Amino acid sequence: MKRLATLAALALVLLVFAAPAAAQAADQKPPDQVAMWIVIASGFSMAIASAFCGLAQAKATAAACEGLARNPGAAPAIRFSLILALVLIESLALYTFAIVFLKVTY
Structure with missing residues (x-):
């Protein structure tokens, strides 16, 4: 019962915040100053996502190499x-790239 109440509250909050976003006109473009900051923020978000993807891939590869060194039989x-x-x-970087590409199209 508690889980159902939590899901109902989450759905209500989602509907309350999604309605104004869906009501915005699609053909309106932001002012030039806002558009500039959108481009800068998009570049930073892509840089941060790529950096953390690189760190995560390096850590995963290092852990796999260590696991293979300890137990070569578990290679598959x-x-x-x-x-x-x-x-x-890598999907994190690709999703970030897709969002940046969709957001910065003027």
């Missing part, structure tokens, strides 16, 4: 887990 399982982890990590 470690390889599969590493590839899956790298794909999920």
Whole structure:
């Protein structure tokens, strides 16, 4: 029952905040000053996402190499887990790039 109440409250909050966003006109462009800051913020967000993706991929690869050094027999399982982890990590940068590309189209 508690979970249902939490989900209902979350849905209500989502509907309250989604309605004004959906009501905005699509053909309005922001002022030049705002557009400049959108481009700058988009560049920073892409840089931050790429930096953290690089750090996460390096840590995952180092952990996989360490695991292979300790137990060479587990190579197939470690390889599969590493590839899956790298794909999920890289998706962060790709999603950020897609959002930047969609947001900065003037």
